[in-house]
Amino acid sequence: MPSPDTGHPASLSRTVLLQEIRSLLLSPPLWLMLVVLSLITGYSFTEAVDIFGRASRTALAYPELARGMDPMEGIFVPTFGAYYLTETLLLPFVAIRLIGLDKESGALKLLMQLDLPPLKLCSLKGLAMVLVWLLSLVPILLVTLLWLRAGGHLHPPAFAAMLAAHALYSLVVIAVAMFCSTVADSLSTAAILCLSFTLGGWVLDFALSGQNALPAVIANLSLAGLVRQLENGLVTVPGVLSFLFTSLLFFSLAIIWIRPGEPVMGRLFRSLAVVILLAAGMVIGWNAPGSLDVSEQRKHSLNPADCRALRRMQDPLTITMHLARDDSRLLDLERGLLVKLRRCLPKLTIHYAETGETGLFEAAAGDNYGLVEYAYQGQRQESYSNSENEILAILHDLAGTEVKPEPVPTYPGYPLVTDCTGCGWWLYFLLPLCFACCGICCRKKL
Amino acid sequence: MSQQSRSDALHVERLGKRFGTLPVLSDVSFTTKPGEILGLIGPNGAGKTTLLECLTGLLPLDTGSISWQGRPLSRDQRTRIIWYQPDDILPYARQRTRTTLSFFRQVHGAEQDVLDDLIGRLELAPVLARPLEELSKGYRRRLNLAIALLSRRPLLLLDEPFDGFDLHQSLAVMDLLRRYRKRRTMILSIHQLSEAEKICDRFLLLGEGRVLATGSLSRLCDRTGLPIGTSLEEVFLAIT
Numbered sequence: 048m049p050s051p052d053t054g055h056p057a058s059l060s061r062t063v064l065l066q067e068i069r070s071l072l073l074s075p076p077l078w079l080m081l082v083v084l085s086l087i088t089g090y091s092f093t094e095a096v097d098i099f100g101r102a103s104r105t106a107l108a109y110p111e112l113a114r115g116m117d118p119m120e121g122i123f124v125p126t127f128g129a130y131y132l133t134e135t136l137l138l139p140f141v142a143i144r145l146i147g148l149d150k151e152s153g154a155l156k157l158l159m160q161l162d163l164p165p166l167k168l169c170s171l172k173g174l175a176m177v178l179v180w181l182l183s184l185v186p187i188l189l190v191t192l193l194w195l196r197a198g199g200h201l202h203p204p205a206f207a208a209m210l211a212a213h214a215l216y217s218l219v220v221i222a223v224a225m226f227c228s229t230v231a232d233s234l235s236t237a238a239i240l241c242l243s244f245t246l247g248g249w250v251l252d253f254a255l256s257g258q259n260a261l262p263a264v265i266a267n268l269s270l271a272g273l274v275r276q277l278e279n280g281l282v283t284v285p286g287v288l289s290f291l292f293t294s295l296l297f298f299s300l301a302i303i304w305i306r307p308g309e310p311v312m313g314r315l316f317r318s319l320a321v322v323i324l325l326a327a328g329m330v331i332g333w334n335a336p337g338s339l340d341v342s343e344q345r346k347h348s349l350n351p352a353d354c355r356a357l358r359r360m361q362d363p364l365t366i367t368m369h370l371a372r373d374d375s376r377l378l379d380l381e382r383g384l385l386v387k388l389r390r391c392l393p394k395l396t397i398h399y400a401e402t403g404e405t406g407l408f409e410a411a412a413g414d415n416y417g418l419v420e421y422a423y424q425g426q427r428q429e430s431y432s433n434s435e436n437e438i439l440a441i442l443h444d445l446a447g448t449e450v451k452p453e454p455v456p457t458y459p460g461y462p463l464v465t466d467c468t469g470c471g472w473w474l475y476f477l478l479p480l481c482f483a484c485c486g487i488c489c490r491k492k493l
Numbered sequence: 494m495s496q497q498s499r500s501d502a503l504h505v506e507r508l509g510k511r512f513g514t515l516p517v518l519s520d521v522s523f524t525t526k527p528g529e530i531l532g533l534i535g536p537n538g539a540g541k542t543t544l545l546e547c548l549t550g551l552l553p554l555d556t557g558s559i560s561w562q563g564r565p566l567s568r569d570q571r572t573r574i575i576w577y578q579p580d581d582i583l584p585y586a587r588q589r590t591r592t593t594l595s596f597f598r599q600v601h602g603a604e605q606d607v608l609d610d611l612i613g614r615l616e617l618a619p620v621l622a623r624p625l626e627e628l629s630k631g632y633r634r635r636l637n638l639a640i641a642l643l644s645r646r647p648l649l650l651l652d653e654p655f656d657g658f659d660l661h662q663s664l665a666v667m668d669l670l671r672r673y674r675k676r677r678t679m680i681l682s683i684h685q686l687s688e689a690e691k692i693c694d695r696f697l698l699l700g701e702g703r704v705l706a707t708g709s710l711s712r713l714c715d716r717t718g719l720p721i722g723t724s725l726e727e728v729f730l731a732i733t
Contacts, residue, residue, distance in 0.1 A: 059599075059600055062596065066585070069588065069592070070585060070588070073588060149584070152582060152583050152584050152586055153582025153583065154584030154585055157579075157582075157584055157640070159572070160549060160576060160577060161572075161600055164569075307552065307553075308551055308553045308554075309568075310553045490587075493592065
């Protein structure tokens with residue numbers, strides 16, 4: 048039964064999309080967010096350039112130190128920190144308006160009567176938010192131009208991974224905000240719910256890292272942890288799937304809860320079904336193989352010869368750690384070698400042996416504290432070392448192989464001493480002013 | 494129980510709605526004829542708005558069925574037949590009146606002539622360039638009415654279309670509704686009985702979620718034993 052109102056469906060979708068974009072461009076929180084983003088991006092960038100420049104001065108005198116000067120880590124990771132803050136604290140206030148404001152003003156009651164199913168309506172709202180979100184890339188693009196103009200180095204794949212990290216995280220925040228505004232009575236309640244999620248994820252990552260067992264797993268899988276992983280140049284299938292599944296979960300819930308005229312019990316059952324389905328997908332996704340090291344120095348990869356040899360170890364390899372989860376040696380291993388081993392070894396199991404909780408200055412619980420045991424095909428070796436070369440030698444020995452590392456180009460490092468005083472004008476004055484003027488123009492023109 | 498007929502535009506059968514354990518609508522049944530203006534009248538809290546939202550599908554029905562021209566209507570189908578204009582809403586408050594009207598003209602697939610006519614008849618021209626949030630209550634009401642009349646759906650549900658208008662404006666709106674009625678049916682939820690009497694062909698009196706009476710004014714007079722020509726106000730008082 049076609050609606051007499053219905054024109055061409057594509058034209059209706061286009062009209063609604065344009066209306067959503069117009070609404071967002073007229074919302075003061077958007078422009079305020081962009082002004083604040085410009086300021087804190089500017090601050091993070093100038094501080095990073097200053098610190099990087101000071102470290103570079105020493106590094107220029109000592110070539111060994113120069114190899115540690117990575118602009119992606121030294122400049123762009125801290126600069127993108129401003130984006131993480133904005134996405135966590137400010138983006139929810141913009142995104143909740145997509146549905147929350149329409150709910151408060153009564154526009155949603157009219158939109159729900161259009162010939163647009165909830166899926167399409169939510170998709171159009173989400174798409175409008177994503178398109179408007181592109182404006183937030185202006186500060187980082189400006190910063191990148193300033194950095195390149197100053198003679199700085201940029202590794203495009205790592206930069207793309209950083210952008211992807213924040214695009215994916217923003218997507219999750221937008222989906223969460225849409226869901227929160229469908230279930231909340233008012234914009235303020237929706238904002239509290241959404242901030243609980245984003246800040247909760249942040250606190251979770253902060254509070255649980257360095258803990259034992261389950262909390263550590265949760266911390267590693269928190270969105271903040273996954274953003275960090277991508278920022279460090281490690282793109283993993285489970286990481287990307289986690290972002291996508293989380294977005295899909297909240298987006299689906301938003302579709303279920305925005306739909307009017309349906310009993311609450313029906314919505315609850317549908318929500319439960321979606322949660323179960325996507326949770327199953329997420330569990331499968333977490334175990335999906337596949338990762339890409341996009342860092343220029345390939346810091347998440349072993350030497351190709353080592354990696355090939357390890358890939359041939361088809362039987363399970365078990366590593367037992369007699370180290371407390373907050374021990375710096377274990378943290379070094381976790382961030383360094385274990386990441387690389389997980390990428391090469393098909394059947395790697397890591398056990399964290401019970402070490403007893405020891406305080407910072409207390410004595411270790413057992414005699415074997417600090418020991419790491421390696422078991423493969425019934426053979427066993429142990430070591431107290433956390434040196435990558437020594438551990439690899441043990442593993443090759445267990446596998447009965449001898450590996451001669453392939454020559455790989457050495458990462459030269461990119462120290463740069465530069466003065467960024469001119470950048471301040473752009474980042475603290477011109478760009479925020481530009482955003483403020485755009486906000487005023489939109490108000491006048493739209 | 495009312496009998497369904499193909500000559501009925503809308504047929505509502507034993508509609509029921511509860512909010513938690515509180516019954517808001519019980520056994521509401523009625524029909525409308527094509528081209529008719531039905532006045533939904535009743536005291537505050539009688540369930541008028543809830544009934545309109547249930548008819549549109551914005552609220553779930555607990556019991557009952559709705560059909561259009563003899564065919565049952567699912568929730569999705571209802572949103573293709575019915576356009577409901579809620580009371581006291583302000584969609585897209587930061588946008589200009591012109592932009593909002595143009596948006597609804599496009600989504601309703603209405604001609605520009607229709608919009609121009611509505612702008613003229615509702616005297617919206619002076620506020621076209623102003624954001625909705627700056628409009629007075631009267632202009633907001635007129636804008637809402639324009640949005641509703643841009644719709645080409647055969648059944649229009651208007652919640653309190655005369656609220657906030659003075660006598661002259663109310664008469665102008667009545668004239669407009671008669672012009673835009675054409676071949677479609679309208680259900681108007683009205684609490685000002687004098688206005689309802691002037692424009693509606695028939696009335697549905699609701700009280701505490703139940704249908705107290707339906708029919709034209711003369712039929713209601715008959716039912717209450719009041720002489721023909723008695724005002725709707727007196728009939729209403731007699732029934733409630």
